[in-house]
Amino acid sequence: MNNLVVLPILVPLLAAVILIFFAKNVIVQRYISALSALINIIVALLLVREVSEKGIQKLDIGSWPAPFGITLVSDMLSALLVLSTTIIGFVVILYSFKSIGKQREKFYYYSIIQFQIIGVIGAFTTGDIFNMFVFFEVMLMASYVLLVIGGTKRQLRESLKYLTVNVISSAFFVIAIAMLYSVVGTLNMAQIGERITSLNEVPGILTVIAVLFLIVFGMKGAIFPLYFWLPGSYAVPPIPVMALFGALLTKVGVYSIIRTFTLFFNFEQGHLYEMLMILAIITVIIGVIGSIAYWDIKQIIIYNIITAIGVILYGVAVSTETSLTGSVFYLIHDMLIKAALFLLIGMIIHITGTSNLRKFSGLIKHYPTLAWTYFIAALSLGGIPPLSGFVGKMLTVQGGFEANEFIGSMIILITSILVLYSVMKIFIFGFWGKADQMYVSKENVSYHALLMPIILIVVISVFYGVGAEAVHSFIAQAVEPLINPEIYIEAVLKE
């Protein structure tokens, strides 16, 4: 029993409810949401410390013992993801103060942000597959509102698509859970894992269910060929919302794939993992093609999400200890750096008033801090050694080579250069060159207020890269239950 596990969900939940009462008072809303986000970071830090000292923590909600009630499980992987979620939430809330506008703030914006964070953290923490579905829905409903809030024409059109896609994939999720329940007869994830491993001969239906889960989570996590909804939907919401989506939503899908494939569907290393690997590699290629092709800075970063999803899933598909460590490293790095990059291009759009890369240049003359922050973020996305993207990608590729998956690893190495090119393109064409006088007059007070949270998150990601040695022990602990699901099952069911 450890109520600390549920606290990262409870703090934003209480904040979200209290924020509804102060809908019209924007200043109070800002204070409450920033304060609760800060508290939540502290709570998540405590949780990480607790898990690192005492191993996997679980909480049987309502005192019902593990397989019968809903269990919240915090192993190192979920604790780390919760921590990065809270950090991103805090940064996005800080950025929202000056950028989102009073009109949206009055319509429950901060409250919905909190609900979004509840959904994401809940999906990371839960140990029950149906509860995971519920938290997915909490997350998605909040994201529908965040996508449409403001009600411009493009937002309405894209949210209709987004909603349709996600309603369908949620229906698939329920069907997949129903089929899994009819086979194993339980919803507790640890017990599902235990029952599947204890089978002598795995029935073929389980492979079908695994593919169904891959479709569901692939739809949420935007893998090839289910990524089609993402480039359009992510381009329309306001910048902080976009950062929240890009950093968190797809990563929940990836986390779910990691969790289910290591815990449930580890029975057959053959076709399933081969399929995942092929899809991951194509996802990487699609993402890279998109990010090179566009001259719209939003689309460049959006397609880089897809690339990163592919890289992470490649590590999962290779499924050795090295590659999984790489995947987890890269997952957390990517959450942080995508949030930073989205906020950075948000600032560029804020200054220049356009997202078309051909329409501006020479920003570095007037905004050197912004430029060098972007430079660091871009290098770390590309995976230049001392920065955060390096270790994850290196371990993933190394794991691939160790498992004799040369083609996939080579593709990931080559595409890294193209990823770097796609973000450097923004730096070269946008920041270098002759300074356009047009936007210089737009320098205003909110520049520093907007830049501050970005610098915060970039600094965190730099520390994450430079201090990879210190982080590694945590990551190793996170990977342990992925390699040996027995540890997870033991921790949840025994006691």
Place this chain on the structure above:
Amino acid sequence: MKPNDVILQSVTKVAVVIIFTFSIYLFMNGHHNPGGGFIGGLSTAAAVVLLYLAFDIEKVRENIRIDFKKLAALGVLIAVCTGLGGVLFGEEFLTQAFGYKELPIFGKTELTSALIFDTGVALAVIGTAVNIILSISEDR
């Protein structure tokens, strides 16, 4: 000319009382019989919607001075705080408590903390349902 809906209004006055009573019955019976917070809340909302249909929105708003958005939030707050009650007594989150009490009219009655949770659910459902209807009806 204003349509004369005296029959609708008279029937509503009687029917609303019946619906309210029935919804409270459904709500209180949830533990041992079909019913509970969700259906109880929904049928209460149905009664409120009937009021809105029979009388005009301004009139009902004068008499029921509740901000339904805040009612929904209050419901969630109650539900969360019930869960926190368990934490307060050193148990797991959302742990329930129950006991038997001699009440004046009902005699020996089982009182549970789940009822408080259900109150939260019911309030949230009423708030949400009525709020949806009201938001759609206001064309602006």
